[in-house]
Amino acid sequence: ENFPFKSLPFAPVHQEKGYGEMDITLGCDSNYREGILAVIKSIAVASDSSSVRVWSFAEGNDAIEMEKIFEEHAYDKIYPRKNLRVVRYERREELDHVLGTEQQQHPHSRRNLLGSEQGNYIRFFMPKIFAEMPTEQRPKQFLYLDCDTLVLEDPRNLANEISRQLGKDTQICMGAAKSSSSKPTRWGTREILKTMGIQIELYHGLNAGVLFIDVDCWNQSGALERILYWLKKNKNQHIFYRGKASSQTPLYYSFFPSMTILSPKNESKMYPKPWPYLVFLPKWNRNTQNMTTVNDASILHFAGKTKPWSIDATSIQKQIYSHYTTTTNTINNDNINPTSSLMSSLSSPSRSLSLRSLYQKFVTKHKNEEEAEMERSRETKKNKRHTLTRR
CATH class of the missing domain: 1.20.58 (Methane Monooxygenase Hydroxylase; Chain G, domain 1)
Known part of the structure; x- marks a missing residue:
């Protein structure tokens, strides 16, 4: 079904359409109304909205605000109601504990808001929340997107390329785009990473704004528990860059690129073992640094x-x-x-x-x-x- 958009979209570089069904998740709150609606609209333009379900996660009563926004601007206007769903979740006490939110002296500073806002970390809880749903409703895999992204190519093309490479059989639970950044990666404590055998000199980190996740593999591999472990360790020992909690850095300690070999030292037994992640093409997470990268993008990410x-x-x-x-x-x-x-x-x-x-x-x-x-x-x-x- 075609919906009447306010203005015609520009012609994306990638015109080919994918096939099959897929699920996409968003995790930002209703304060990001413009971003949420824009990314949803971009999905509708690039793909087939009758085959792509979009799940918008909202904390507590913010789910009511999200429903109001969708009722006024989204449902059957830019996206079919049956494939656009608000998922309400309650505040995760275990997350507050490992972030030390209750101990912050200036909880409303920008640094603390970014570090403690549950929406920044709910992407890691999504597989667990999905697992609590009836089997016939829950996604098997999903593409997580930050709300400062725009989808320019049918995301089903990405799913068609990599979905079979993820799962319990391959022991690869997550995929992320290859980083094309030229800036030094803010790894945090390199000694710990090297002790676990993660060869950080062979790659350039990853960006957590676009992730492809296998639900069962994530839950059964203890991915969430590993991430919470490293967040708690950072709270106590400040192992991340400048001790700043973020949604990205714990992934550096929890995963390593599947095309590299893990070479752990004997001391690594004191840490949870990292799991491999699949590296897919950088066009699926491009920044807007210049027009060359914009024209090569399948997903634009306004990071920063x-x-x-x-x-x-x-x-x-x-x-x-x-x-x-x-x-x-x-x-x-x-x-x-x-x-x-x-x-x-x-x-x-x-x-x-x-x-x-x-x-x-x-x-x-x-x-x-x-x-x-x-x-x-x-x-x-x-x-x-x-x-x-x-x-």
């Missing part, structure tokens, strides 16, 4: 402090996001800063072009400027030579 719905968002971020906004108070083309070097070169109709066309205009403009500058430089040198000859 600057989000496309924030005041300080870049023009490119706003341009991309404008195609997926669904509420009246979110970013649209009229909100894009007309004085920016990129947008000022485009007429109003051009703002609805595909990203590739947008990028081409940007490149052409600056190429023409460079050629004009080179021509002026040649003329200046020519005039100087002519003046010297006359002298």
